[in-house]
Amino acid sequence: MKMDWLRTSIIGGILVVTFLLIIRWNEFQERKISALNLQPTSVSESVNAAEAQAEQVSEFDIQMPPTSTTAAPKVSAPEQLIQVNTDTLQIAINPVGGDIVKVGLLKFNDKLVTGDEKAEPFILLDQTVGTTYIARSGLAGTNGTDSKSSRPTFVSASSRYNMGDNETLNVDLNYQQGDVNITKRFSFVRGSYLVDLQYIINNQSAAPWQASLVGSIKRSSYNPVIAPGVGMSPFLGAATTTSETNYDKYSFDDIAEQPFKHTKQGGWIAMIQHYFMSAWIPDTTKQNTYTLRKAKNNDMYFFSFASEPTVVAPGQSETISAQFYAGPKDVSELEKIAPHLDLTVDYGFLWMIAKPLFAALDFIHGLVGNWGIAIIILTFLIKVLFFYPSAISYRSMAKMRKVQPKMQALKDTYGDDRQRMSQELMKLYKTEKVNPVAGCLPMLLQMPVFIALYWALMESVELRHASFLWLHDLSVKDPYFILPLVMGLTMWIQQSLNPTPPDPMQAKLMQWMPVFFTGLFMFFPAGLVVYWVVNNTLSIIQQYVITKQIENQK
Incomplete structure (x- = not known):
């Protein structure tokens, strides 16, 4: 009938x-992203050199004091972590390299708290015995301070900084490279999860100084359980914006199968998980090379960028800058930070309805x-x-x-x-x-x-x-x-x-x-x-x- x-x-x-x-509930992933070309079609020699240095820096594995209180040994004064507290962030910075090795989100609880339970901040970045998730940055190239064999040890005025009632907070780390004074400055703003990073180069030598800013997110492939539930599998992995597409994402399996690389003016690179993310946003006026890859011998992944070199003339000062975001996937805030960064809030193929x-x-x-x-x-x-x-x-x-x-x-x-x-x-x-x-x-x-x-x-x-x-x-x-x-x-x-x-x-x-x-x-x-x-x-x-x-x- x-x-x-x-x-x-x-x-x-x-x-x-x-x-x-x-099926979509189990996968929570719209499509398998096609691979970008392994080598960019047109990249300057200086960017290639900076990129090679960036790979060395990101692979360098300096011994850092664990941030977990259960396994923290007594460390010497130069290696004592620098603690920074704002109204939104609880950050630990390692003076060796000046890397961000721990980020706690003070406005988000680690778990649902009921009754008289004490609320603990949600820890986004950390380095413990079983997990690694840190944000690294350095200077690579002709006069760079960071390489595969060494990292600079910075000196700070204090080992603890609190924003208090102030609207802003600057944390300066200083390093003397011969006649060149380098200040690595982290700037925080009340109510924000965005950290401004500046390298202030004061060249008092008789020769030009040249290096590139490099940054990377170093992470193992562990999967944090944010919202347990049968079949729930939110996307976990890297994301970036390219000259061809506004938003590309790559799972750990994608990166393990093949490294990815692209070059773009401005841009960003991010690590995404359920509800939260971190991202490097380099200078929008510079050409930056982005790389996603897995370490050869261990479960470690690197989401890196390398900017084009900056030259500082003798007797002059220059500032090299980037931004680092570590916080919730808030569409309204991410829209303000960088073009297409809000797409990391992945609404699926029906985004035109969901948004x-x-x-x-x-x-x-x-x-x-x-x-x-x-x-x-x-x-x-x-x-x-x-x-x-x-x-x-x-x-x-x-x-x-x-x-x-x-x-x-x-x-x-x-x-x-x-x-x-x-x-x-x-x-x-x-x-x-x-x-x-x-x-x-x-x-x-x-x-x-x-x-x-x-x-x-x-x-x-x-x-x-x-x-x-x-x-x-x-x-x-x-x-x-x-x-x-x-x-x-x-x-x-x-x-x-x-x-x-x-x-x-x-x-x-x-x-x-x-x-x-x-x-x-x-x-x-x-x-x-x-x-x-x-x-x-x-x-x-x-x-x-x-x-x-x-x-x-x-």
Whole structure:
């Protein structure tokens, strides 16, 4: 029967979309990024030289005192880590090389804290016995201070710096290279996760001084567990912007298989994980070479940049600068730092829907102050947007319910003649002005919004540890499974308003759909289930009113 085939296809399509959603849920990765050329087509000799030095610096493995309190041995004064505290960051800098070896995010807790538990800051960068994640920087080239065999030891006025009530904080590390005084300055601003790095070169020698600024993120491939949940696998790896594409990302496996390299004026290179990231943003006016690669003999990865050389004439001073970001994946802040850096907040292939959805959600949150209430209001607005097409669909389903007795009569009369049965059904639909395909419109319209909102909620650090009613964290599953059960109930009520499929097998399949979706939604972020429950409730009200209107018509 033609209509049986059509209905089966529609149901099958819904199941296929659901299955694809589960696959995407497990992968959380839109595509496999194609490899960039191993060698850039046009790079100056000076940049190549700086790049070679950068590789040496990034590979150099100086022994640093562990930052973990459980395994920290007593160290000599020159190797004592320099502690820096602002209102947002807790940073440890190793005077040997001046590398950032630990970053704690003071406004984000390490885990969900309830009751009288003490909140500990989330540690993004660190070097412990089992993990490595640090940000390195140095000067490489003709007069560079950093090489594969040595790193400079800087001297600072203090081993502890606190921003206090000030708006800014400068931490100066000094190094004397013959007649050249080098100051490595880290500058911090209140409320910001962006660190300005400056090398101030004061050349008091009789010869020109020349070197390139190099920076790298050195990391092992460990996978931090941020938001545990069945099937959740957010992207973990490197990202960069190139002259050809605004945003490319590479997993650790990609980099282990083949190193990547490209050259770009300005640009950035980042390490991405769930909710948080770090990135080097070199001088936008200079040509920079970016390299992603794995160490040959261990589980260590380097995401590096090397700028073109800077020449400082005798008796002159010059400043070489870059920026380092370590913090949450905040779209509004990342947009201000560098072009396309906000794309590290990966909304998937439906970003054109997800990004406006989150922008609207963020705006509403600014008005009401609670993410759960903001999701409810956003759901209502989405429902208003889809009100007219939903009404068309519900009228079609109400008419289908009303003509079901006539359809059953046709089935009793022409049940053995499928061709005649199909013809009579077409006549009945035309006479009663019924469009059975329109009944699936709400599901088809809502599915892209559902998937886009899923990615938006998964990627939005703002929802991490955000509470609503009994929920302490809207970014993870409901611990008591109350919302998924309510969602299943609303889905069953809505299904009871729909016409019963004529085929017994299809009818039984539809009866099990609420059970299937309830089990699926038990592991979805609670914020997403809030959206679906509210959406179902509003749909039930709208469909019930329209169904009663159609049934009361003569």
